[in-house]
Amino acid sequence: MTETTSGSARGSRGKGTKSGGKGAAPKGMRMERIHTTPGVHPYDEVAWERRDVVMTNWRDGSVNFEQRDVEFPDFWSVNAVNIVTSKYFRGAVGTPQRETSLKQLIDRVVSTYRRAGEEHGYFASPADAEIFDHELTHALLHQIFSFNSPVWFNVGTKQPQQVSACFILSVDDSMESILDWYKEEGMIFKGGSGAGLNLSRIRSSKELLSSGGNASGPVSFMRGADASAGTIKSGGATRRAAKMVVLDVDHPDIEAFIETKVKEEEKIRALRDAGFDMDLGGDDITSVQYQNANNSVRVTDDFMRAVENGARFGLRGRLNNEVIEEVDAKALFRRMAEAAWACADPGIQYDDTINHWHTCPESGRISASNPCSEYMHLDNTSCNLASLNLMKFLHDDGNGVQSFEAERFAKVVELVITAMDISICFADFPTEKIGENTRAFRQLGIGYANLGALLMATGHAYDSDGGRALAGGITSLMTGTAYRRSAELAAVVGPYDGYARNADSHLRVMRQHADANAVATRMDDLDTPVWDAATEAWEEVLRLGGKNGFRNAQASVLAPTGTIGLAMGCDTTGIEPDLALVKFKKLVGGGSMQIVNTTVPMALKRLGYPTEQIEAIVAHIAENGSVTDAPGLKTEHYEVFDCAMGERAISPLGHVRMMAATQPFLSGAISKTCNVPETATVEEIEDIYFRGWKLGLKALAIYRDNCKVGQPLSAKKKGDTGTPTTTAVTGTGTGTGAVAVAAPAEAPAAPVTVEHHPVRKRLPKGRPGITTSFTVGGAEGYMTANSYPDDGLGEVFLKMSKQGSTLAGMMDAFSIAVSVGLQYGVPLETYVSKFTNMRFEPAGMTDDTDVRMAQSIVDYIFRRLALDFLPFETRSALGIHTAEERRRHLETGSYEATGADDTEVDVEGLSQSAPAAPAAPAAPTSPVLHRQPVREEGPAPGQARTNAELVEMQMGVSADAPLCFSCGTKMQRAGSCYICEGCGSTSGCS
Structure with missing residues (x-):
């Protein structure tokens, strides 16, 4: 807590303001130490x-x-170091101007904030300015919170001091305004931010121009803006531009708007099937339209009631607001759900709910949002964001007794x-209108990350009353504390310029927040103290706000926290649940290892399990990627470990209910994508959108698994009607295999006795072989692979350079x-499918041009053996290709060579025709057939999973999530966007 020189933080404030109000200006805020020690700089308290x-x-x-010799605290993860170094360090790499230490980065930011605070009268004394400096440094250094990326x-x-990540623009029904929109968006993207706007003022294609012709309509103008967004990278980095396009449900072009992305998704699939590179960042994705924006339909209560009652609904012209067409509201709502089912767009925004919580209605309605739908306020405004890492406020006494440190949390807020x-005092803005309005309303967006990790660590299921109660309490405390501080700041440096005109409305919304807090349900020993602190905060908001006004028109949102969440080392982003129980951890020096999320043992301890049992459950999860059938784990505790994806995925309505639990305590809205399984129906999506309205959400988006094109690792050949010539295994009622051998009709029948035991076929004394030297993650070795003269690989010898070491001995065995x-007849492809992608150290870069990265020595060995001994079709199905084949795929869309090689390539260019079958031999004189051993395992027919799919299931990765255009890692959803955990690249997140 803080105070001013005129009294305590909870006491009275002077009436004068720094900005020219009546009376003497107060002397500023007195700052209180939270984490730091007088006389000790935060940098001196950590090991570097x-x-x-x-x-x-x-x-x-x-x-x-590449940047070597960078300086970071020793407790920062490899991921966080990589992302901050590559994304946030400024200056050209290799020059003296390049930042080389986290100290330089934090100092660059904190010193600017401190200097501006002193210049604008925020601090009571230089000592208070120093406390502010040290506390802000400590919080950033220890990943307690982070500013948004533009900071x-x-x-x-x-360069311009653009600090806001979220912008809302406006466009009118004139060509001049439309062209200004294109320019303003481009400048915002260049500064590393995203923008949204509502196109509903533009007349529809069903209305006339002054010249007598038909108007183009807003959908046509979306094309130009989409192309601009696809060209400009945010902040000059690898962040893609992010944008939101909104259209009112009563606009005459609403049906065309709903269908835009559905048609383009069909085009993407057709081009992908024809061999074009349609992955995110691919060479050919730019040939389709509308891919750089999130689309949302703005619905009203009148429309939703018409849907509920099966009534007609009028579409209104933009020139005179007269109804020019009536539609079946339910049918239009159905088309929205069908489009979202097909391609995840459009999302939905609930107009009347949004404006019911609007603090400044006298200055204009809220008509649009930022790209991820969390910032909602006046047109031509901006909002800078910051997010707190909730796990930093969880206290555990070591014996399973936990508490959320509500008082410390409030002080950090x-x-x-x-x-x-x-x-806002020193920030630059891309346009004069945005600068004027942002300074006049001073919108802020404090939020949090790691909620999903916090709930699991405290033994709460994400979709549970207890989980929702804790999330609601924290959100209420955060926003109540933020507005309380805003009222305190108003006493020192004045309320926002638009406050006087909107005072009654602003206080009304504050009472709505306080009333929601008062009726909230307390559940347990964790959330009750949080709710009590929130209640005290809201009481102070009403008292101080009624006296001083507020410094900020809005205070809080829940953003996706994509890149900054990774920089803080968070397991989960924004309000999202944990993605999966198992994840990959990068290691210093390269490589990675698969680990069970650290929140799992914390949760088990909270639930009362002893150490030995916790270890057994964690081992089970590591092996299976799920808690199902874990030894000793009670079935009633399974739900605690439910994740966004995987075997026990949280139900779609579980996501909606969590949003509803926190929405009443936010100034803005929530960036949240409700994940639904691939099997979800259009009716289920209709129900989700309808429930969102009933539960009082401001916005909602859905994502159906596999509804969008991702880059396939392999594909089976289309149209293969050839007759199989190899042995086939068929099952019997008792599960015993029987062998059928294809033979020409003229072969004489002979009784066959099948021996079911394997027979070893030894290699001759002289055998052909290949010796390969290799390096994997710095470990050197040699592999000798010997073959049968006419029948494939027969033995492998592995020698590591460090003779006598444990690794060398294990590789030999x-x-x-x-x-x-x-x-004994185990097919090489069986070994390859089992051992590729196995992860352990040493791992990393290799010296093999065909296999540039290996997850382990075993992974490298079997990739190399597959390249040397397996036919193209077999290894291609396993996703293993040479460097030349990968290059060819980039250039032609096909991995196969074409032309003189006498192979037949299908339209996907991913598979090779089988060689012609040799003539069947005559029937054996001996009725003895030595068969190869066959392992019967796996799911039922029609449910088979590839190794890659199994990894994705365990890791909680959507099978159709795009590959990162920078490092190739499967990306993950963060709000409405994708984030790469490997390098921090995003598809547009803030």
Whole structure:
């Protein structure tokens, strides 16, 4: 907490203001230490170390980014170091101007905030300015919170000091205004931010121009803006431009708007099937339209009631607001759900709910949002964001007794809100209108990340009353504290300029928040103290706000926290649940390892499990990726470990109910995508959108798994009607395999006795072989692969350079086991499918041009063996290709060589015709057939999963999520966008 020189933070405030109000100006705020020690700088309280950051291109192994000898605290993860170094350090790499230490980055930002605070009268004394400096530094250093990305891009540099990530623009029904829209969006994207706007003022294609012709309509003008967004990278980095396009449900072109992305998705699939590169960042994706924006329909209560009652609804002309067409409301709502089912767009925004919580209605309605739908306020305004890492406020006494540190949380919220408001004093804006309005209304967007991790760690299921109660309490405390600080700041430096005109409405909304807090249900020992602190905060909001006014028109939102969430080391983004129980952790020096989320053992301890049982459950999860059938885990505790995806995925309405629990305590809205399974129906999506309205949400988006095109790792050949010539195994009622051998009709029938035991086929004394030297993650070794003269691989020898080491011994024993298996008839492709993608150290870069990265030595070995000994069709199905084949695929869309090689390529260019079958031999004179052993395992027919799919299921990765255009890692959803956990690249998140 803080206070001014005229009294305590909870006491009276002077009436004068720095900005010219009546009376003497107060002397500023007195700051209180939260984490720091007088006389000790935060940098001196941590251990620092030097690291190398090298990030490679997944396609060819070339280096995307390299900066060596960077300085970070020793407790920062490899991911966080990589992302902050590559995204936020300023200056050209390799020059003296390049930042090389986290200290330089934090100092660049914090010193700018401190200097502006002093210049604008925020601090009572230089000592208070120093406390602000130290506390802000400590919080950033220890990943307690983070400003949004534009702050790190721009503050303290020579470029414009753009601090806002979220912008709302406006466009009118004139060509001049439309062209201004294109220009303004481009400038916002260039500064590392995103923008949204409502196109409903533009007349429809069903209305006339003054010249007598038909208007183009807003959908046609979306094309030009979409092309601009696809060209401009945010902040000059690899962040893609982010934008939102909104159209009112009563606009005459609403049906065309709903269908835009559905048609383009069909085009993407057709082009993908024809061999074009349609992945995110692919060469050919730019040939389709409307891919750079999130689309949302703005619905009214009147429309939703018409849907509910099966009534007609009028579409109104933009020139005179007269009804020019009536439609069946339910049928239009159905078309929205069908489009969302097909391609995840459009989302939905609930207009009357949004404006019911609007603090400044006298200055205009809220008609649009930022790209991810969390910032909603006046047109031509902006909002800078900051997010707190909730896991930093969970206290555990080591014996399973936990508490959420509500008092410390509130103090950090006060610190962050103060800093965020100071930033508006020095910030630059892309247009004069946005600058004027933002300074007049001073919109802020404090939020949080890691809610999903916090709930699991405290033993709460995400979709539970207890989980919703804790989330609601934290959100209420955050917003109540933010507005309380805003009222305190108003006493020192004055309320926002638009407050006087909107005072009654602003106070009405504050009472709505306080009333919602008063009726909220308390559930347990964790959330009750939080709710009590929130109640005290809202009481102070009403008292101080009624006296001083407020410094900020809005205070809080829940953003997706894409890149900044990774920089803070968060397991979950924004309000999202945990994605999966198992994830990959990058290791210093390269490589990665698969680990069970650290929140899992914390949750088990909270639930009362002893150490030995926790270890057994964690081991089960590591092996299976799920808690199902974990030893000793009670079935009633399964729900605690439910995630966004996987075997026990949270139900879609579980996501909606969590949003409803927090929405009444937010100034803005929530960036949240409600994930639904691939099997979800259009009716279920209709129900989700309808429930969102009934539960009082402001906006909602859905994403059906596999509804959008992702890059396939392999594809089976189309139209293959050839007759199989190999042995086939068919099952019997008892599960015993029987062998059928294809033979020409003239072959004489002979009784066949099948021996069901494997027979070893040894190699001759002289055998052909290949010796390969290799390096994987710095570990050197040699592999000798010997073959049968006419029948494939028969043995493998592995020697590591460090003789006598444990690794060398294990590799020697492993190669013997594999060799024996090969000689007993285990197919090489079986080994390849089982051992590729296995992850353990050493791992990382190799010296093999065909296999540039390996997850482990075993992964490398079997990729190399597949390339050397398996036919193209078999290894292509496993996703294993040579460097030349990958290059060819990039250039032609096909992995196969065409022309003189006498192969037949299908339209996908991913599979190769089988060779012609040799003539069947005559029937054997001996009625004995030695068959290869066959392992019967796996799911039922029609449910088979590839290794890649199994990994995705365990890791909670959507099968159709795009590959990162920088490093090739499967991306993950963050709000309405995608984020790469490998390098921090986003598809448009703030």
